[in-house]
Amino acid sequence: xxxxxxxxxxxxxxxxxxxxxxxxxxxxxxxxxxxxxxxxxxxxxxxxxxxxxxxxxxxxxxxxxxxxxxxxxxxxxxxxxxxxxxxxxxxxxxxxxxxxxxxxxxxxxxxxxxxxxxxxxxxxxxxxxxxxxxxxxxxxxxxxxxxxxxxxxxxxxxxxxxxxxxxxxxxxxxxxxxxxxxxxxxxxxxxxxxxxxxxxxxx
Amino acid sequence: xxxxxxxxxxxxxxxxxxxxxxxxxxxxxxxxxxxxxxxxxxxxxxxxxxxxxxxxxxxxxxxxxxxxxxxxxxxxxxxxxxxxxxxxxxxxxxxxxxxxxxxxxxxxxxxxxxxxxxxxxxxxxxxxxxxxxxxxxxxxxxxxxxxxxxxxxxxxxxxxxxxxxxxxxxxxxxxxxxxxxxxxxxxxxxxxxxxxxxxxxxx
Numbered sequence: 001x002x003x004x005x006x007x008x009x010x011x012x013x014x015x016x017x018x019x020x021x022x023x024x025x026x027x028x029x030x031x032x033x034x035x036x037x038x039x040x041x042x043x044x045x046x047x048x049x050x051x052x053x054x055x056x057x058x059x060x061x062x063x064x065x066x067x068x069x070x071x072x073x074x075x076x077x078x079x080x081x082x083x084x085x086x087x088x089x090x091x092x093x094x095x096x097x098x099x100x101x102x103x104x105x106x107x108x109x110x111x112x113x114x115x116x117x118x119x120x121x122x123x124x125x126x127x128x129x130x131x132x133x134x135x136x137x138x139x140x141x142x143x144x145x146x147x148x149x150x151x152x153x154x155x156x157x158x159x160x161x162x163x164x165x166x167x168x169x170x171x172x173x174x175x176x177x178x179x180x181x182x183x184x185x186x187x188x189x190x191x192x193x194x195x196x197x198x199x200x201x202x203x
Numbered sequence: 204x205x206x207x208x209x210x211x212x213x214x215x216x217x218x219x220x221x222x223x224x225x226x227x228x229x230x231x232x233x234x235x236x237x238x239x240x241x242x243x244x245x246x247x248x249x250x251x252x253x254x255x256x257x258x259x260x261x262x263x264x265x266x267x268x269x270x271x272x273x274x275x276x277x278x279x280x281x282x283x284x285x286x287x288x289x290x291x292x293x294x295x296x297x298x299x300x301x302x303x304x305x306x307x308x309x310x311x312x313x314x315x316x317x318x319x320x321x322x323x324x325x326x327x328x329x330x331x332x333x334x335x336x337x338x339x340x341x342x343x344x345x346x347x348x349x350x351x352x353x354x355x356x357x358x359x360x361x362x363x364x365x366x367x368x369x370x371x372x373x374x375x376x377x378x379x380x381x382x383x384x385x386x387x388x389x390x391x392x393x394x395x396x397x398x399x400x401x402x403x404x405x406x
Contacts, residue, residue, distance in 0.1 A: 008232045015228035016219070018241040021338060023226070025218035026269040029211045030366060038221040039270035040243065041277075042338060066229040067242035067340030068333055074244075087336050094337075127382045129390045130271055132335040133290050134297070135224060135245060137270030140390070163233060175401070179330045187332045187343070187390040194397035198378070203406050 007064055007082045042131075042138035043094035046106045048123070049144045049192040050091055050114060057168040058193065059147065060088050061113050061156075064163065068184060088167065088177075088185040090192060092140070106143045114166050115156030116147045126195060129188070140188060144196075171196075210267055210285045245334075245341035246297035249309040251326070252347045252395040253294055253317060260371040261396065262350065263291050264316050264359075267366065271387060291370065291380075291388040293395060295343070309346045317369050318359030319350045329398060332391070343391060347399075374399075 015021070026037045050059035069085025093109035095102060103123050110116050110123075126142040158164040169177050175197070177183060178190040197203055218224070229240050253262035272288025296312035298305060306326050313319050313326075331344040361367040372380050378400070380386060381393040400406055 006234050010229065010231045013228050013230060015226040015241055018226045018228070020241045021224075021226045021243055023218040023221045023224045024273065025216050025221070026213065026273060027216060028213045028269070030267070030364075031209050033364070035364060037269040038218055038223045039273060040224055040338075041273065042335065044274070045337075064233070065333075065336045065340055066231070066240040067338055068336055069340075070227070070229060070242060070244065071247070071340045071342060087333060089336065127393075128384050129388055129393060130268075130290060131389070132245065132339055132341070133268045133271055133292065133389055134248075135243075135270055136335055136339065137268055137272075137274045138335070139274060161233075161236070161238060181331050185332055186334070186336055187394045190330075190332060191390045191394040191397060194394060194401060197401065198397060198406065203401065 010069070039135050039137065042136040043096055044139045045092055045094045046102050046109065046141050046143060047090040047092035047188055048106050048110055049126070049142065049196060050110065051146050051196065052148060052168065053146055054148050055168055057170045058174055059091065059114055060167045060169055060189065061091050062086055062088050062165040062167050086184065088183050088189065090189050102141050103143065110145065111153060112159050113156050113164050115154040116151040117153045118145050118147060118151055122146070142188065142192060213272070215273070242338050242340065245339040246299055247342045248295055248297045249305050249312065249344050249346060250293040250295035250391055251309050251313055252329070252345065252399060253313065254349050254399065255351060255371065256349055257351050258371055260373045261377055262294065262317055263370045263372055263392065264294050265289055265291050265368040265370050289387065291386050291392065293392050305344050306346065313348065314356060315362050316359050316367050318357040319354040320356045321348050321350060321354055325349070345391065345395060
């Protein structure tokens with residue numbers, strides 16, 4: 001879905017009572033010395049590498065990320081463009097749904113964000129890793145699924161206030177894409193593409 | 204360096220005035236609708252994939268990460284072991300040194316953490332990516348260098364309070380290593396290893 005991208009009137013304010021970001025201080029004793037380290041408790045997440053076989057493309061999501069925009073706004077001035085806050089990511093979601101398996105949450109995210117209904121048995125776990133280990137330490141579990149248009153249920157784009165654009169990256173362009181800094185992206189995407197190449201194409 | 208790893212008496216307390224984690228609220232207007240998003244400003248960083256040619260191994264660092272320990276402590280009980288808070292990472296550091304190039308900071312981190320003195324011209328940029336785009340959006344710039352014992356200056360291990368263990372991962376074991384969840388690690392490491400294979404070995 002080509003989501004409308006009209007973002008304006010960006011402002012920042014202080015934030016002492018966030019429901020989402022709750023700083024915590026860890027105190028511990030290391031080799032006899034008292035230490036402390038400030039961290040936040042972030043949600044774990046799932047991400048899914050989607051390979052669309054007939055299109056020979058990977059399916060990604062592109063969305064506005066306030067935190068990326070903030071960082072870029074401190075680097076690039078003047079004439080900061082909103083476009084700098086958009087990142088290319090794997091289809092993903094936080095695992096805040098009690099009682100659901102990670103694979104089930106992955107399945108729901110694929111449907112909500114990208115519009116494809118994939119049977120659970122066609123969603124395969126690759127591995128898991130941590131993000132921002134210095135201050136957050138949230139774990140992301142990575143899955144893989146092959147899709148085609150027979151799985152199409154809707155146009156994707158996310159639910160509620162989400163404003164997600166579904167993007168197809170041709171496999172033949174994927175290696176250049178991950179090294180091209182003009183497309184802001186996560187290392188999870190970069191690993192996932194190379195895993196695909198190594199696992200299925202031996203290169 | 205085989206760092207001593209004696210961590211005990213782990214406690215948590217509230218944290219309203221962190222110098223390191225400063226929540227911020229971004230307000231913006233998306234397609235006519237007022238929205239807000241809570242984020243933190245995290246430091247950008249550099250990381251370096253180090254390949255030790257004579258040992259045919261990648262050089263990594265292993266260290267205790269309070270944020271990872273906290274997350275694991277919410278998952279695995281009882282008898283939580285401190286070992287669960289140790290992660291395998293690329294040699295890395297935050298870019299908080301004003302006036303120094305990213306490559307220079309990378310060079311200093313290699314010396315401080317791993318003990319090797321590498322000329323700037325032997326440190327090559329691979330690309331850059333973002334971490335935790337949902338709430339932090341910090342950018343990591345990834346470098347690569349080939350090293351051997353002629354570059355050895357000290358035993359590494361970090362400076363000040365750092366307590367870093369230098370670990371060699373044989374290249375022949377690296378692919379199994381990145382998929383093995385019993386070694387907690389970042390997706391940056393996983394991407395970097397596969398980049399090496401694709402770039403230098405075509406697989």
